[in-house]
Amino acid sequence: MTTRQPNRRGQGDQLRAELVDAASGLLEQVDGAEALSLRAVARAAGVAPQSVYLHFADKPALIAAVCEARFADLHTTLDATPSATPRARLRAMCLAYCDYALANPGQYRVLFSGPIESPDRAQHGVATLGLLLDAVRACDKPTASGGARAIALWAALHGIVTLRRDRPDFPWPPLAELIDTLLPGTIERRR
Amino acid sequence: MTTRQPNRRGQGDQLRAELVDAASGLLEQVDGAEALSLRAVARAAGVAPQSVYLHFADKPALIAAVCEARFADLHTTLDATPSATPRARLRAMCLAYCDYALANPGQYRVLFSGPIESPDRAQHGVATLGLLLDAVRACDKPTASGGARAIALWAALHGIVTLRRDRPDFPWPPLAELIDTLLPGTIERRR
DNA sequence: TGTACATCAGTGAACGCGCGTTCACTGATGTAC
DNA sequence: TGTACATCAGTGAACGCGCGTTCACTGATGTAC
Numbered sequence: 238m239t240t241r242q243p244n245r246r247g248q249g250d251q252l253r254a255e256l257v258d259a260a261s262g263l264l265e266q267v268d269g270a271e272a273l274s275l276r277a278v279a280r281a282a283g284v285a286p287q288s289v290y291l292h293f294a295d296k297p298a299l300i301a302a303v304c305e306a307r308f309a310d311l312h313t314t315l316d317a318t319p320s321a322t323p324r325a326r327l328r329a330m331c332l333a334y335c336d337y338a339l340a341n342p343g344q345y346r347v348l349f350s351g352p353i354e355s356p357d358r359a360q361h362g363v364a365t366l367g368l369l370l371d372a373v374r375a376c377d378k379p380t381a382s383g384g385a386r387a388i389a390l391w392a393a394l395h396g397i398v399t400l401r402r403d404r405p406d407f408p409w410p411p412l413a414e415l416i417d418t419l420l421p422g423t424i425e426r427r428r
Numbered sequence: 429m430t431t432r433q434p435n436r437r438g439q440g441d442q443l444r445a446e447l448v449d450a451a452s453g454l455l456e457q458v459d460g461a462e463a464l465s466l467r468a469v470a471r472a473a474g475v476a477p478q479s480v481y482l483h484f485a486d487k488p489a490l491i492a493a494v495c496e497a498r499f500a501d502l503h504t505t506l507d508a509t510p511s512a513t514p515r516a517r518l519r520a521m522c523l524a525y526c527d528y529a530l531a532n533p534g535q536y537r538v539l540f541s542g543p544i545e546s547p548d549r550a551q552h553g554v555a556t557l558g559l560l561l562d563a564v565r566a567c568d569k570p571t572a573s574g575g576a577r578a579i580a581l582w583a584a585l586h587g588i589v590t591l592r593r594d595r596p597d598f599p600w601p602p603l604a605e606l607i608d609t610l611l612p613g614t615i616e617r618r619r
Numbered sequence: 620t621g622t623a624c625a626t627c628a629g630t631g632a633a634c635g636c637g638c639g640t641t642c643a644c645t646g647a648t649g650t651a652c
Numbered sequence: 653t654g655t656a657c658a659t660c661a662g663t664g665a666a667c668g669c670g671c672g673t674t675c676a677c678t679g680a681t682g683t684a685c
Binding site: 271272363389393401414418420421 | 614
Binding site for chain 2: 659660661662663664
């Protein structure tokens with residue numbers, strides 16, 4: 238579509254990054270990775286469909302690369318959350334998680350809703366959850382393990398952002414109110 | 429595929445129900461309504477592709493009919509929840525909601541994850557949420573409104589069932605543990 | 620300095636596929652007279 | 653009681669489309685000698 242000069246010799250890998258970017262962008266205009274076509278990605282990058290195969294074995298491999306890049310983003314964002322107190326950090330992390338997901342709904346979908354194409358991707362998901370788990374643990378007495386509570390929190394955040402994404406016409410209360418309703422159960426032992 | 433006799437005169441509507449059933453079944457083998465093909469539904473019903481058009485204007489109309497039927501199921505299931513005490517009823521309703529979603533993951537997806545094809549469908553969703561809202565209110569002091577808390581609960585349940593569906597290899601704690609972690613915040617005023 | 624050659628980044632053209640949808644048709648069944 | 657006809661439930665065949673993927677090719681750029 239766009240006219241495009243071939244990269245200089247040795248700079249061939251640049252197209253790889255451009256394809257990952259193009260795919261990430263298109264994921265915001267389409268319902269899930271299955272609905273994203275490799276040909277559309279090539280068009281968006283200004284390149285012939287076959288050129289995708291210079292850098293990716295097939296369509297799942299391209300999607301996997303997108304996931305890797307986007308997981309890295311999310312991880313960095315969560316890790317950068319400020320930390321006045323453990324509870325403030327946990328709450329800020331929840332908000333950051335939701336903000337990321339709501340700002341990049343199509344990309345978030347491919348991270349946590351689509352089928353898993355590679356073991357790497359499962360790994361990334363677990364690592365991201367690890368950040369949340371540590372933040373929950375930091376609020377507990379040293380003996381508490383917090384595993385199930387962190388998972389419950391993760392699932393709750395996931396539900397909030399996916400429902401908001403998929404049912405935008407619903408009269409949603411403010412994000413912080415939802416989080417503050419659900420958060421307390423996850424940082425104290427249940428009565 | 430299946431050999432099939434034409435319905436008797438006057439019984440033409442039977443095919444409509446068979447198509448809705450076939451589509452519902454196929455939704456369990458496919459990733460979302462967009463990935464379900466009208467031709468596959470016709471094949472499963474043992475009928476030519478064009479026969480679908482005897483009962484539905486197009487593919488979205490078929491999906492809308494599936495939603496209507498499945499929303500009715502879910503509503504009935506939730507409404508039939510036993511009610512020893514308000515809190516017991518709320519908890520049982522949460523479990524019933526999750527059980528339904530986990531038993532029929534593909535159909536649940538089309539109710540709450542896909543794009544909305546008809547205003548009817550939004551209506552159904554709101555009605556189902558109404559059951560949950562009433563159950564939350566029944567646990568409160570008479571003055572409390574409970575709207576945002578019921579929505580938070582709904583979102584949390586949604587997150588639990590969709591993540592479990594989409595990441596089945598993750599080491600999930602028992603469903604009841606997740607629910608019991610998140611439920612308390614929704615039935616008491618926050619500290 | 621000149622030139623033959625290897626390599627790199629990418630394209631032209633085509634493949635077979637399943638899809639949603641449309642048009643014209645069929646054959647059995649009930650109904651009017 | 654017989655028969656012409658309307659209606660009903662469905663099909664045969666085809667349309668144009670975008671898709672993932674493959675094969676053979678091109679033209680510019682750097683390198684060896």
